[in-house]
Amino acid sequence: MGSGKTTSFDIAHKAGVSQATVSRALRDSPLVNPKTRERIKQIARELNYRVDRSAAGLRSQHSKTIALLLYEDPTTDDSQINPFFLSLLGHITRTAAAEKYDVLISFQQLSDDWLHEYQISNRADGMILLGYGNYAHMAAKLTRLSDEGARFTIFGLSTADLKGHTISGQNLEGGELATKHLVSLGRKRIIFLGDASDEHPEFKLRYEGYCKAHQEAGLPIDPSLKILSENQETAGYEAVAQLLESGLEFDALFAVTDLIAFGALKCLRKSGIKVPQEISVVGFDDLPAASYFSPSLTTIKQDTRLAAEALVKNLIGMIKGEDVQSQQLPLFLKIRGSCGGRKT
Amino acid sequence: MGSGKTTSFDIAHKAGVSQATVSRALRDSPLVNPKTRERIKQIARELNYRVDRSAAGLRSQHSKTIALLLYEDPTTDDSQINPFFLSLLGHITRTAAAEKYDVLISFQQLSDDWLHEYQISNRADGMILLGYGNYAHMAAKLTRLSDEGARFTIFGLSTADLKGHTISGQNLEGGELATKHLVSLGRKRIIFLGDASDEHPEFKLRYEGYCKAHQEAGLPIDPSLKILSENQETAGYEAVAQLLESGLEFDALFAVTDLIAFGALKCLRKSGIKVPQEISVVGFDDLPAASYFSPSLTTIKQDTRLAAEALVKNLIGMIKGEDVQSQQLPLFLKIRGSCGGRKT
C-alpha cells in the first residue's frame, strides 16, 4: 500500500505463490492448478489488479491493439467523414473488444510509413484501412507493404494481389440488383451516374452489374447513358443539370453512391421533375440520410456488421499467422420512395 | 540484420555512442550535443527505426494514449450512433495526434471500472467521455472517480463538482438563441419539446434559455407549452401527435434535440400542417441529416472543433498535472427552411 501500484508480485506474495504462477493463472494457462488459479484470480479481483499493458506488450511483442486508419482524401479538406464508416466503426470496435483487442483510431492520408509507424513501433499488431479513395492508385503500394510483412485488411477494395487482405461488397451483384429493380419497374433508359474508371474498381464492378442486368433483360446497353460524376453531392447535381440540358432521354437513374444520388435528387427537384413518377432513382451505400431525404432514397445497403466482423477476424487471423481468405459480402436492396412509387 | 528488429542499441552502435544518448537525442533532450543529435536522427531515419511504444510506456509509465469512451444507452440496443459524435471524433483524433497522443476508442456502458480498466492498466493516460445519457445519474459516480485520481474530460455535462473535467455548450444561451429567433419571426406560442428534468441538466438549461428569451420579449411563460419527450425520433413523433390531438394552440416548436425535431416534423407533415408557414420548428445539434430533411431544419450548432480541442487539451493538461478550467463553448444558430420561410 505504501509504495506504488499493485503488481503481479503483490498478488503472488498474498497468494503465497511465485509471480510466474500469477501470470499464468491470470492468462488461464493450463499449466496451473485450477484451484490455485481461482484463488489467485480472486485475490487479483480484490486488489483491483490489472495487467500492465506496456509491460505485457514489451515482453510478448504484441500490443493486442488494432489500428483503424481512416484516410482522408487530401483534395477535399472539409473534415466531413462519410457517416457510413461510423456504423462500421462501431461494429469494428465491438468485434475487436470481443476478441480482447483494443482499437486505435487515426485519420491519415496514404503514407509509406504505416508499417513502421504502427507495427514496428509496437503500437498496433495490425491495421484496418477504411475510406473511399483512388484504390487503383494504392494497390501497388499496398502490395509492397504486404510483401514487407504488414498485416492489414482493407474495406472496399478487391484485388487478386492482396489475397486475404480485402473485404468488399459484391459490387457487381449490387449493381445488378439495383438495375434489375429499375427494370422491373418498367424503366428502359437508365442513366448510370458515377466514375466507373480504373480509379474506382468497385464502381466499375457496379457498372458491370448494370450491364449484366440489361443483358439478362434483353435491353440494349447504351454507352451514352453512362455519365461521369465525382463522388460528391455537388458533382451529382452538376452532372444531372448538364444531363437535363443535353436533352438526353431517360427514365431512371442509378447513382453509384448515395452522395451522388442526393445531388441528383436535388437537381431533379429543382427542375420540377417528379421522383419517382417521371424518374426513378437508386443509390448505393444506404447512408443514414437516405431515409431522411425527400423523397427517401432507394439504395443498396451494405451489412456493416458483417463487414466489420470480416475485417477484424481476418486481421486477427493474419496476426495469429493463420491463412485467411478475402471475402465478398452480399448486398441488399433497400426500397424507398425514390423508386417504388407507393412507399414513403 | 540477421537478428530481430532495430533497437536503440543498433542506432547507438552505428553512431558510436551509448544507447542512453540515442534515447536522449531522439527525444530532443538538451543534454545532447546538437551535432550528435542530428547524426543520430539521421541514422535512425535511414534504419527506419521507431521507438517501441510498449518499452517506452513501461519505463515512463505513460502510454501517450487517450481513451475515447462512447457509452451507449443500455436501453436502446440499436447500434445507431449519434452522427454528431463522428465529427467530434475526427477533431479529437486530429488534435490528439498534433499533441503526439494516440486515441483508443471504445463503446461502453457506464462502468465502475473505467479507472482501472484504462488508467491503471496503462492502456491510456486519460479518458474522454462522450454520449448522451442521464448525466445526473452519473455525476456522483464521476465525482468519485475524480477523487480516486481518474483523469477524464466529459462533453455535455456541466457540474460544479467536476471542476476542469467538463466541456459543454452554452446551453442556456443556445436555448435563448433558438427561442429569440422564433420570437423575432412573430411566433408567440412556442412549444418546448424535450425532457427538461434533472435527468438532463443540459436540456434544463436550454429550457431556462427559452424562458429567458420569453421574459426579455415580454412574453408570458406558459407551462402547458412545455411538453415532455424522450430523446428519440419516435418519441418526438408521438409527442406531437398527442399535442395535435389535445387541441392546444401553438405556432412554433423548439425541440431540444434534432432527433426529436425530426420526429416532430414527420408528424406535422403527416398531419398536413405546413412548415414553416403554419408552424416554425427549431432543433438543437445540427445533425448532418438536418440539412437533408425536408424542410431542412433550423437548428443550434455546436462548434465540434472547438469542443474537441477543449476536451483534448484539458485532458492533456490534467495528465501533465496542470490546473485546468471547465469551459462553456458558444453555440450558433443555423437558419434553414423549417423556420425562415424563404430559404431552402
Add this chain to the structure above:
DNA sequence: CGCATTATTGAATACGTTTGCATAAATTTG
C-alpha cells in the same frame, strides 16, 4: 595557468510482464 563551471556522455538500473528451463511432487506403469 589552476580552479570552478558547464556541457556531453556512458554505465547501470528499473519498469512489470511472459516464458524457457529446471525441479519437485504426484501419478501411472510394468
Add this chain to the structure above:
DNA sequence: CAAATTTATGCAAACGTATTCAATAATGCG
C-alpha cells in the same frame, strides 16, 4: 515397488526503453 511419466510450480532471463548518477571533456574566470 522402482521407474517412467505427468502435473504444478519456481527461478531467472529477457523485452527495449528512460533516467539517475558518476565521469570526463571543454570552457570560463581570476
